[in-house]
Amino acid sequence: MSDFAAGQRVRVKADFPETRGPCHIRTPHYLRGRTGVVERALGRFPNPEDLAFARPAPRRALYHVRFDQPALWQEGAVGDAVVVELFEHWLEPTGTAGQLEPAGTAGRLETI
Amino acid sequence: MAGAATPEHAALLERFVAALVTKGVVSEAQIADQIARTSRASPETGARMVARAWTDPAYRALMLADGSAAAEAMGVSMAGMPPLGVLEDTPAVHHVVVCTLCSCYPRAVLGYPPGWFKSSSYRARMVREPRAVLAEWGTVLADGVALRVVDSTADYRWMVLPERPAGTEGWDAARLAAIVTRDALVGVALPRA
Numbered sequence: 001m002s003d004f005a006a007g008q009r010v011r012v013k014a015d016f017p018e019t020r021g022p023c024h025i026r027t028p029h030y031l032r033g034r035t036g037v038v039e040r041a042l043g044r045f046p047n048p049e050d051l052a053f054a055r056p057a058p059r060r061a062l063y064h065v066r067f068d069q070p071a072l073w074q075e076g077a078v079g080d081a082v083v084v085e086l087f088e089h090w091l092e093p094t095g096t097a098g099q100l101e102p103a104g105t106a107g108r109l110e111t112i
Numbered sequence: 113m114a115g116a117a118t119p120e121h122a123a124l125l126e127r128f129v130a131a132l133v134t135k136g137v138v139s140e141a142q143i144a145d146q147i148a149r150t151s152r153a154s155p156e157t158g159a160r161m162v163a164r165a166w167t168d169p170a171y172r173a174l175m176l177a178d179g180s181a182a183a184e185a186m187g188v189s190m191a192g193m194p195p196l197g198v199l200e201d202t203p204a205v206h207h208v209v210v211c212t213l214c215s216c217y218p219r220a221v222l223g224y225p226p227g228w229f230k231s232s233s234y235r236a237r238m239v240r241e242p243r244a245v246l247a248e249w250g251t252v253l254a255d256g257v258a259l260r261v262v263d264s265t266a267d268y269r270w271m272v273l274p275e276r277p278a279g280t281e282g283w284d285a286a287r288l289a290a291i292v293t294r295d296a297l298v299g300v301a302l303p304r305a
Contacts, residue, residue, distance in 0.1 A: 026266045028212050030239065043195070045267040062266055069261070073240055079258040082239055085266035 003088075004038045004063055010091040011035045012065075024052030027090045034072060035094055039064040039083060047087065061088040149189065154223040155294035158271050161186055161221065162297070163289035166276040175273065176200055183221050193220045197268045199260070199299070201275045206257050208246065208299030209272065210238035211264040218269035222297055229298065239263055249300045272299040279305030 004010055014033030017023045026048050042064055046057035062085055069080035117125075132138050161182055165172040175182035179196030190196065196218055199207035211217065212235045217225035228234050237245050242261045246252070253259060262270050274296050280288060295301035 026213060028239075028263060028265060030212075042197075042268060048266065062268075066260075069242075069259070076241070077243060077259065080242070080260070081258065082261045082263055084263045085268055087266065 003061065004041070004091060004093075006038055006040050008038045009035060009094045010038055010063075010065060011094045012086065013090050013092060015090075022053075024049055027086055028084065030072065031067065031084060031086070034067055036065040036067040036084075038091075039066050042085060045087075047089075062086070063088065063091065065091070146192075150219060150224070153188070153220055155221075155292075155297055156289070157183070157186060157188055157223075158218070158221040158294075158297040159289040159292035160285070161271075162273055162292045162303075163285040165273055166280075166288055167285050172273075179271070188220055190220055194267055194269045196221065197270045199262055199270055199272050201273060201299075203275070204256065204258060205260055206253055206274075206299065206302075207260045207262055207270075207272045208238065208242060209262050209264055209270045210235055212236070212239055213265055216264040216269060218271045220269075221271060222294060226294070246300060249295065251301050271297050274299075274303050277303050277305045 012027060012031045012034050016029075016032065017025060040063070042062040044059040044061050047060045048057075050057035064083055065086050067082045067084065069082055070076040070078055072082060129140070129143065133140060161175060164186070165175050165182075171182065171185070174185065175198050179198040180190045180193070182198070183190050183196055194216075199209070201207055211229075215225050215230040215235075217229060219225070234245070239261055242259055243253070246259075264270050274292070276288070277291070280291070291303045291305065293301060293303070296303045
């Protein structure tokens with residue numbers, strides 16, 4: 001599992017475990033597959049995806065991740081952002097697989 | 113809520129609590145203590161924290177570094193509560209809190225969440241069109257102020273430390289606390305002198 005640093009660009013996995021069976025997910029749908037920037041690490045907490053089913057819940061790193069608001073919705077004010085708590089196992093570093101960033105988000109995020 | 117409970121609900125709750133007590137998960141005294149603590153909590157606590165942060169730089173630093181410790185310093189027991197994070201407004205950034213997944217709310221320092229905070233429309237719209245929602249509260253940000261919507265999705269609970277409004281110079285902490293409303297602590301309104 002990666003340790004992410006403040007300022008690092010990360011992508012939320014475009015995964016939908018809801019389609020595979022009962023689950024409890026703390027990653028909102030509107031962020032799946034989206035790219036953001038790590039604000040800071042918030043500590044390690046028992047994984048709620050296990051807690052919800054009374055399974056042993058290993059502690060996972062939780063991050064505050066910032067997303068450019070207009071890029072999420074194709075509307076809104078430039079400079080506005082959504083900041084969300086996300087667990088490490090939902091995040092992957094960006095730019096390592098040659099994938100394109102969503103248009104218009106690079107650069108602007110750095111200035112917020 | 114008690115008024116809406118049917119006898120069946122009451123019986124189910126009674127047996128559920130009895131099972132938890134039998135299994136040693138929780139005691140009757142712990143439940144009573146938690147109910148009392150939750151009922152005591154109110155936005156006045158959050159308002160006193162903000163007012164103190166406005167008048168005491170050391171407390172402000174503590175509040176931003178460790179919201180739970182800052183709440184404890186005001187006499188609030190945070191034992192067993194989720195960690196409290198404090199979002200610092202500046203002349204360039206304003207924060208507002210929503211929980212799109214459920215209704216996570218910093219109950220220890222703000223009390224019970226209002227109905228609108230739990231409504232599906234607030235939860236959906238605050239991430240999608242936050243400035244339109246703020247405008248419905250009459251909250252319009254000054255030019256050049258960026259908005260940060262904090263979606264409270266996991267283990268933290270969040271409150272806003274708003275900017276101290278102009279016109280409050282020389283006010284003491286008690287007078288300042290009186291202008292810090294619950295809505296200002298969530299970020300849908302701004303304190304006014």
